[in-house]
Amino acid sequence: MPANVTMEYLLAEDEYRKAKTITEKIKALEKMYSTIPKHKGTEKMRLSIKQRLSKYKEKLEKSKVKRGRGPTFSVKKEGAAQVALVGLPNSGKSSILNVLTRANSVVASYPLTTRIPTPGMLEYNDIQLEIVDMPSIIKDISMGKGFGFQLIDAIRNADALSIIVDLSKDPVRDMEIILNELYRSGFRINKRKPEIEIKKFSSGGIVIRGKEYVSDVHEIKKMLVEHKISNALVVIKEKTSLEEFLDSLNRNLSYKKAFIIGSKNDLENCDKNLETFRKRYSEFGILSLSAEKKINIEQVKEKIYEILDIVRVFTKSPGSEPDYPPIAMKRGATILDVAKEVHKQFYKNFKYAKVWGRSVKYDGQRAGGDHVVGEGDIVEIHIK
Numbered sequence: 001m002p003a004n005v006t007m008e009y010l011l012a013e014d015e016y017r018k019a020k021t022i023t024e025k026i027k028a029l030e031k032m033y034s035t036i037p038k039h040k041g042t043e044k045m046r047l048s049i050k051q052r053l054s055k056y057k058e059k060l061e062k063s064k065v066k067r068g069r070g071p072t073f074s075v076k077k078e079g080a081a082q083v084a085l086v087g088l089p090n091s092g093k094s095s096i097l098n099v100l101t102r103a104n105s106v107v108a109s110y111p112l113t114t115r116i117p118t119p120g121m122l123e124y125n126d127i128q129l130e131i132v133d134m135p136s137i138i139k140d141i142s143m144g145k146g147f148g149f150q151l152i153d154a155i156r157n158a159d160a161l162s163i164i165v166d167l168s169k170d171p172v173r174d175m176e177i178i179l180n181e182l183y184r185s186g187f188r189i190n191k192r193k194p195e196i197e198i199k200k201f202s203s204g205g206i207v208i209r210g211k212e213y214v215s216d217v218h219e220i221k222k223m224l225v226e227h228k229i230s231n232a233l234v235v236i237k238e239k240t241s242l243e244e245f246l247d248s249l250n251r252n253l254s255y256k257k258a259f260i261i262g263s264k265n266d267l268e269n270c271d272k273n274l275e276t277f278r279k280r281y282s283e284f285g286i287l288s289l290s291a292e293k294k295i296n297i298e299q300v301k302e303k304i305y306e307i308l309d310i311v312r313v314f315t316k317s318p319g320s321e322p323d324y325p326p327i328a329m330k331r332g333a334t335i336l337d338v339a340k341e342v343h344k345q346f347y348k349n350f351k352y353a354k355v356w357g358r359s360v361k362y363d364g365q366r367a368g369g370d371h372v373v374g375e376g377d378i379v380e381i382h383i384k
């Protein structure tokens with residue numbers, strides 16, 4: 001035990017030792033993690049806390065399955081992609097859903113009005129997008145408080161998040177609460193899962209490639225063994241911190257893109273609050289709007305579209321005009337992905353495609369199945 005930990009940390013550790021339930025253990029471990037000084041000398045202790053945390057969280061997940069799940073919150077996906085509106089009670093989520101779509105989610109001046117996820121459709125650039133107004137985030141949803149687990153599952157189901165903070169109140173504090181709850185619930189926001197490949201074998205021990213990308217190979221091996229991986233080829237492809245490596249072993253984590261909407265910007269003090277907020281959270285894309293006065297609605301729609309990373313592809317049959325509407329693909333999708341989207345037969349019997357648009361040098365260029373499509377491309381698929 002290094003001598004340079006704080007009194008608060010020692011108290012939290014004591015709490016951990018005395019904790020009887022899984023939830024108590026998790027809370028104490030979280031306290032330990034937040035009070036431990038963050039420097040090189042405590043790195044291993046921090047990792048060990050995180051490791052214990054993910055173990056207890058897994059146990060909590062399992063116990064939730066046993067307990068049954070109560071009402072289901074799942075929203076059947078409609079349209080090309082789904083964006084979830086998440087935020088604290090009364091922050092204006094339902095008002096935003098209503099102004100973005102034709103939905104009619106109940107708006108009221110008291111908190112926790114929205115009890116179940118409420119979807120609406122937004123058409124943008126000829127593409128149908130689904131926006132889901134989520135029940136509010138409250139403290140300890142990660143422990144299952146309220147319908148916490150159902151809410152977490154519903155948020156997991158979304159392709160991206162829009163975090164709503166009320167600009168007329170204290171957006172910096174609200175954002176802290178939201179990010180903390182999301183983190184504890186297993187979300188990693190605007191982060192990419194590190195590029196690590198793990199191929200398990202039945203013997204041969206652990207072989208690590210890309211050792212130069214991590215600071216402590218011994219610690220990595222320990223983590224793998226803790227996760228019951230004792231024979232595997234581990235390929236690390238980019239610089240990865242020990243904490244990121246530990247995260248990558250945790251299958252319960254969900255990596256989500258998010259941008260922030262500062263709501264109610266028609267109210268007093270909002271400009272000042274927005275300025276402070278922007279400085280504090282400069283790494284996020286931040287827009288402000290007023291659902292009531294309909295300010296900046298178009299910008300928000302554009303941002304939603306942008307965060308989903310969609311490219312539109314028009315399909316066509318030989319000798320005819322392109323079909324309408326276009327189909328929405330994820331950026332990086334290939335011609336074969338497009339074929340799969342159109343019809344199983346096009347995918348199974350694919351021969352080649354002709355492409356017009358940004359991704360090719362000349363109109364009607366021939367392309368193979370692995371050709372990556374570009375925004376607005378026209379694709380004519382030829383089959384065997």
Ligand SMILES: Nc1nc2c(ncn2[C@@H]2O[C@H](COP(=O)(O)OP(=O)(O)OP(=O)(O)O)[C@@H](O)[C@H]2O)c(=O)[nH]1
Nearest residue numbers: 089090091092093094095108109112113114291292
């Ligand atoms: N001035 C102003 N008030 C707003 C705006 N948007 C929402 N409100 C008010 O804020 C309150 C909460 O709005 P809701 O849209 O119900 O908020 P919510 O986040 O869905 O709240 P819960 O579902 O109860 O957690 C209501 O009294 C709204 O009238 C806005 O743009 N400007």
Ligand SMILES: [Mg+2]
Nearest residue numbers: 093094113114
């Ligand atoms: Mg609501």
